[in-house]
Every structure is written in structure tokens, then in C-alpha cells.
Amino acid sequence: MSGVSFEGVTKRFDTVTAVDALTLDIVDGEFMVLLGPSGCGKSTALRMIAGLETISDGVLRIGDRVVNNVEAKDRDIAMVFQSYALYPHMTVAQNVEFPLKARKYSVDGGPPRKLTADERAERVDDAVKTLGLAELTKRKPGALSGGQRQRVALARAMVRRPEVFLMDEPLSNLDAKLRAQTRLDIVELHREVATTFVYVTHDQVEAMTMADRMAVIADGRLQQVGEPQTVYERPANLFVARFIGSPPMNTIEGEVAEAGVVAAGASRIPFTGDVAKGRKVVVGLRPEHLHLGEGDIEATVKAVEWLGHERHVIVDIAGSKAIVRQETDEGAAPRIGETVHLGHHVENVHVFDAGSTERLN
Amino acid sequence: MAADTITLNDPTPVLGASGAATGTLPGKHARTAKNVGWYVLLSLLSLVVLFPVWMTLVRALSTPVAYVNEGLPLYPVSVEWDIFSRAFSEGELGRRMWLSAIVTFIIAAAQLITSILCAYAFAFLRFPFKRLVFVVFMATLMLPIEVTLIPNVTTIRNLGWLNSYEGLTVPFLATAFGIFLIRQGFMGIPKDLLDAAKLDGYGHFAFMTRVAVPVTRPVVASFGVIALLAAWNQYLWPRAVVTVSEWETVQIGLKSVAASNVEESNIGFAAAIIAALPVLLLLIFLQRQLIRGLTAGAVKG
Numbered sequence: 001m002s003g004v005s006f007e008g009v010t011k012r013f014d015t016v017t018a019v020d021a022l023t024l025d026i027v028d029g030e031f032m033v034l035l036g037p038s039g040c041g042k043s044t045a046l047r048m049i050a051g052l053e054t055i056s057d058g059v060l061r062i063g064d065r066v067v068n069n070v071e072a073k074d075r076d077i078a079m080v081f082q083s084y085a086l087y088p089h090m091t092v093a094q095n096v097e098f099p100l101k102a103r104k105y106s107v108d109g110g111p112p113r114k115l116t117a118d119e120r121a122e123r124v125d126d127a128v129k130t131l132g133l134a135e136l137t138k139r140k141p142g143a144l145s146g147g148q149r150q151r152v153a154l155a156r157a158m159v160r161r162p163e164v165f166l167m168d169e170p171l172s173n174l175d176a177k178l179r180a181q182t183r184l185d186i187v188e189l190h191r192e193v194a195t196t197f198v199y200v201t202h203d204q205v206e207a208m209t210m211a212d213r214m215a216v217i218a219d220g221r222l223q224q225v226g227e228p229q230t231v232y233e234r235p236a237n238l239f240v241a242r243f244i245g246s247p248p249m250n251t252i253e254g255e256v257a258e259a260g261v262v263a264a265g266a267s268r269i270p271f272t273g274d275v276a277k278g279r280k281v282v283v284g285l286r287p288e289h290l291h292l293g294e295g296d297i298e299a300t301v302k303a304v305e306w307l308g309h310e311r312h313v314i315v316d317i318a319g320s321k322a323i324v325r326q327e328t329d330e331g332a333a334p335r336i337g338e339t340v341h342l343g344h345h346v347e348n349v350h351v352f353d354a355g356s357t358e359r360l361n
Numbered sequence: 362m363a364a365d366t367i368t369l370n371d372p373t374p375v376l377g378a379s380g381a382a383t384g385t386l387p388g389k390h391a392r393t394a395k396n397v398g399w400y401v402l403l404s405l406l407s408l409v410v411l412f413p414v415w416m417t418l419v420r421a422l423s424t425p426v427a428y429v430n431e432g433l434p435l436y437p438v439s440v441e442w443d444i445f446s447r448a449f450s451e452g453e454l455g456r457r458m459w460l461s462a463i464v465t466f467i468i469a470a471a472q473l474i475t476s477i478l479c480a481y482a483f484a485f486l487r488f489p490f491k492r493l494v495f496v497v498f499m500a501t502l503m504l505p506i507e508v509t510l511i512p513n514v515t516t517i518r519n520l521g522w523l524n525s526y527e528g529l530t531v532p533f534l535a536t537a538f539g540i541f542l543i544r545q546g547f548m549g550i551p552k553d554l555l556d557a558a559k560l561d562g563y564g565h566f567a568f569m570t571r572v573a574v575p576v577t578r579p580v581v582a583s584f585g586v587i588a589l590l591a592a593w594n595q596y597l598w599p600r601a602v603v604t605v606s607e608w609e610t611v612q613i614g615l616k617s618v619a620a621s622n623v624e625e626s627n628i629g630f631a632a633a634i635i636a637a638l639p640v641l642l643l644l645i646f647l648q649r650q651l652i653r654g655l656t657a658g659a660v661k662g
Contacts, residue, residue: 073563073564075560098561
């Protein structure tokens, strides 16, 4: 069990900087999710922890050990790949056993040594039972479903009892129902093994539901790190604000008209915080924080989407498209073309600088 | 992997397929006609291929003079069944085939080892001028043995390797063809597998022997068969580096047998058939491997 710490870690591929001076402390035993759009560098960061990518600059530690120049095979790390990367010619049991044959392991606190065949069999047995694969041990990966392959990959990772678990989009090849189930299984596994997990995904739902803390990454740079709720409630910049949340946060361009009020077209949007008058800003308001009825924001209804338990009312506020979430039992849907007023609580207004996109309140 | 392919090729829309079959009988007839056409063509080609084999058998079994007197027919004349045992003993085929077997085994085993190692480097390692080196390797495929024969024989003679195992085998311990074929197989292995093996604690050599080679077994095996066949059937090279009868491989031996039995030409034909037997057996037992390996790169499984 160990933490992982990035200190100004940079990865360059020729002219492209995939990870740019990343500084991030992943605490021992924590479930850290690296979240970002595809191509943002999160997988590269993960692969640097694994030792599958070299480090161009900076220092990477696992526990207290600097691992910049330590080979992947000499790091005590297990990884679950998006493709599962199961060995196609081996049975499930052989796949799970494979890492146990290569390394030395400490047994009952003793010095590391090669495991005996019986010890290996016992560990394999434990792992396949934990993941419900006991019936499938003699099958080869080709004869398994996606979900089963996924669990074999997990079993192969956990049988090692590594210092750190890495997972690279492990759920993206599963269907929606299985994904929800496996999400729970992985969280359960984390609780059981109580080891550091670093989990890469582009899916914010995975990040929000699984993470102890999440690190939002864009263009190779760390945007924000924190508990999911904090990141959701106080996004550090416009990128995070727009990236986290579904449907995404509404953003309306405007200008601070007086202390605590932004003017956007005909609307006046009060907010908390101290932002200088005349400053160009972008106001962020989540769809669930707007409600139809009385309020200072004037909007024109463009479309209404009915989703069963709720409606998404799509409106135009001072030229910006916005979504208002309306519970189905909150009365009738507005007519298209109708001018409506939207209410909100001042503490739910996020204000970002129009230039730097950093949070101002 | 195999199961993947099966699922992909599964004719899942069974209902639709049977419906189409019953609905479009003319289409079915057209298909049958097409198949008949193919079989006729294949039969003709088989005849063309098998004809020399049959004629060798006819000439081996027939007494030479009677055969000529009969006017060179397509069937055996006054059959001599003991011709094979005579050819075997008079041609010293036992000794020569044993020598050929040793030479063939050394060449095929060495080619497998060197091709796997080299193909692995080209497929999985990064090193300077990799592309260039690969192109140069492949370029050697363009050179027929006739081009390199004289300089190579000179080298072997200077090394004092005429009439020796070294002379018969060393020039063939590596081959660009094997490197190419096995590299193609290795290129089909997802890079994630190598990464996974690294994290599982394995280095390159262990990944190669425990994952890469087993996964590409059909390709490796088919190359093994090809190497065996080619080495067994070598003629020009052994002819060039062997000057005494004790070092004659079986294919060279055939020439000697034919030359020393001009009167009884059927001994030469019988010896040729005996020399071809190991190859024939190999092909019969390993033809599935051979075909699977050669087509493995074509359709990605």
C-alpha cells in the first residue's frame, strides 16, 4: 500500500505535450479518479505511474520511492486495461495465476520469495471466487462475455495484492446495465483491499460515483482536484463547470453591473461574492438550480424535452442557450416561444472571469 | 480469440437466411452451377499437379526396357515390386536420409529460433534505424540463391567447411522470409498484452516465449513446416559444397543413384519417391497448420 505523487511531471511526445507539469498527491488507500475528455493526458499520466511511459520532466514517487527510472516489471503495480488485455491462449485460471509466477511475494510478513504452486492456487481460488468466476476457470477469454472478461482482468490485478491498482477506462466496453453493476463491484473491491486506486475515465458519472477525490484534467493540465461534491459545487474554472454535470451547467455572458449583480441582456442576475463593477464575466447556473416562475432572469422558450420524470426546458437567455430542469409534477410545460421568468438562489450562481475563465466568487 | 471469430462469423439471422434460400431458388441453382465449375477447374489443376507424380511411380515400377518397348504408356509395365528396397540399399538412402534429416533439423530449428528473436525485435522493440534495417533484411529475399552461390561457396571453402555440417547448414541459419512471416504474426498482438505482461512482472524474453509465440502458434508452426520442407529439398547448395559421396544429402544422392544406374533408370525414380516420402508425410499431417499460418495474417481474428 502506497500513495503516488506527481511533482511537476511532464510528458512530451516529440512536439506534443501530453501531460504538462502535473502536480498531484494521491493519498495512500485513496480512490482517485482522473477525469477528462479523450486526449487530455489522463491515460498518459496513468501509464507513467505504471512505468509504461517514460517521464520527460519532474519526479514521480510511489510511496517514498522515486520511480522515474524504475522498469514497469519492477514496480509493484497492477493495471486493468480498457481492452482487458487477457492472454488469449490461457484459461481464466492461468490468466489470473500469470502474475504470481513472475514475481516474488512476501508471505505472512516474511522476505519476498516465489510462491509455491499450492500458494498460487489458493490465491487464484480466492480471487476467482471473490469475482464470481469459479465456474469459468477452465475457459479461455474467447469464450467469455465482456463482463466476464472484465472480471478476469480484475481478478488478475487483485491476485497480486499490489501497492497500487491502476484502471484505464475499465468499464467503457460494457453495456450500461453491466457498467452500473461493475461500478459497485469495483468500489466494493476498493473497500475490501483498502489499497490506492487510480482510475481513469472520461465518464463523469463514474468519477462522481466512485471517487474519494477526483482530478479533472484538460489539455494535459490539472484543472481541479477535490471530492466529487466539492468539484461539482465549486468548479474552479469554466472548463470544470461545463465538463461536470449532466445536462451541463448553463453559462451566460454578462457584465457586473453593480456589486453582486450581473447584467446579461434584459436579465439581472444577483450573486454572492465580491467582483469589481464593469468586469466581463460568465455566469454559470446549473439546470436544476433554475426554476420557472418568478425571478430576475428573462428567457424565451425554444424547446421542451420530456424525459418522463422530468422535462428539460431549453430557453434563450440574452443570446445564450440554457437548459432548465423541471420536475414533471411541477405543473404544465411552457409553450414554445413563450417568454418566461426564471428564479434561482443567489448562492447557486457561479461567476467566472470571461478572459481567464477562473472562478471569481 | 478463436471464439471471437466464430461469433463474428456466426450466421445469426437464421430466419432471414433460410427465407432467402427458399425464396430465391434460381439463385441457389446459379450457386450450384458455380460450385460445379470450380470443382471441374480444381480437378483439372489436380490432374496437372499429380500427373508427374503418377508418371514417376509408373517409371519406378516398370522394367525400363519393357516400358520403352511398350511405347512409354501411362501405366506400369512388367512391374518390379522389389525396386524400392533395391533403390534404398543401392542408393544408400538410409545413410543419406539420415544426413539430410540432421541437416534439415539443424536448419529448421535455427531458422525458427533466429526468426522468432529477430521478428520480436522488429515487432516490439524500439531501436535506431529499425525501418531501414528491416527493409535491408527484406531486400535479401529478392536475391535468388544463384546470385550468392559463388561468393558463399568461396567463403565456405576458405573456412575449410566443404564436406561438413557447418558447410551444409551455416549459410541457412537465418532467413528473411521467416522473420517477415513471424513479424506479421507478432504485429497482430495487441500492445496492451505486452504492457500487461510487463506489469505482471515479465521482461521481453518471457513475454516472447510465454505469450507472443504461443499466441501466434499457427504462424510459427507453419513457418517451421516451410523451413523443414525447404531444407529437406535443398539441391543446389549441397551440390556446391559437397565433393565426396559420404557427405551427399539425399537429394544429391538421387543424382548419383540415377547417374550410376543408367541401365536401370527405374532405380532412380524409385529413390526419388522414397526421398519424397518424409515430405509427403509432413504435408499430410501438418497441412492444416500450414494453411492456417499462411492465411492467419490475411483475416484478422
